[in-house]
Amino acid sequence: MSREQMVEHARLFYDQGTMVGTAGNLSARADDxxxxxxxxxxxxxxxxxxDFIRVGLNGDVVEVGASDNKPSAETSIHRIVYELFEDAGACYHVHSIHANLVSNMTDGNQLELPPLEMLKGFGIWEQDPLIQIEIFENHLDVPRIAREIQLRFAHxxxxxxxxxxxNHGVTVWGRSTEEAKVYIELSEYIFRYMTLAKQTGMR
Ligand SMILES: [Zn+2]
Known part of the structure; x- marks a missing residue:
């Protein structure tokens, strides 16, 4: 079941250094x-x-799991992702050093990615694709981040x-927990490449 997979994936991300301490959150759609x-x-x-809570798309907690479980403020971002993308079956958010470094490579709200082969893993099958990743500002008030995502992606x-x-992290969504895990790994690879390329004076 998806919670077992998320436990396994969290352990993996922890070992890879992107879910250090209590950072990040993983979710999977239970039903519509x-x-x-x-x-x-x-x-x-x-x-x-x-250690999981079931939350409705309206934001209400439906099931708490262990009795002292509390929803994270970042739940609002997951909720918006499920609302915006009907085929999203899982949403993963991690705090990656490389994601934070590349988020400062522009002051704008989009960042061009290098046309790496790895983009095919995201389903992009183009010769030398020109792909931009969207960047959102970090706010202490997390629901404000969620609202800004909702507004921009609605258009x-x-x-x-x-x-x-x-300066916070990366969020991905896929049809399944497996796909979301792959997207986290692909994005980490791309961001790591960009950081190294900048260090070595390449693009
Ligand atoms: Zn976070």
């Missing part, structure tokens, strides 16, 4: 109207299937099933 998401404040390297679909929050 709700999703399971990691509870607030849990150590991501030591999750169990009881224009993103080119990639991923977005950056500046």
């Amino acid at each position: 109207d709700s999703f399971w998401i990691t509870a607030s404040g849990r150590q991501k390297g030591q999750l169990s299937t009881g 224009k679909s993103p080119q990639l099933a991923a977005l950056l929050i500046r």
Whole structure:
């Protein structure tokens, strides 16, 4: 079941350094109207299937899992992703060093990605694709970030099933937990490439 997969993926991301401490949150759609998401404040390297909360698309907590589970403020971002993208079955958000570094490569709200082969993993099958990832400002008031995502994507679909929050992290969504995991790994590869390329004076 999806919660077991998320426990496994959180452990993997923890080991890779993108879910350090309690950072980040993973979620998977339970049915059309709700999703399971990691509870607030849990150590991501030591999750169990009881550390999830089921939240409705209206934001209400439907099921708490363990009795002291609390929803994270970042739940609002997951909720918007499920609302915007009907085929999203999972949404993963991690705090990656490389994501934060590349989020500062522009002051604008879009960042051009290098035309790497790895983009095919996101379903982009073009010769030398020109792909921009959308960047959102980080706000202490997380629901404000969610509202800005909702507003921008309501007008224009993103080119990639991923977005950056500046100096905060990356969020991806896929049809399944497996697909979301792959997207996290692909984005990490691309951001790491960009950081290294900048260091070595390449594009
Ligand atoms: Zn976060």
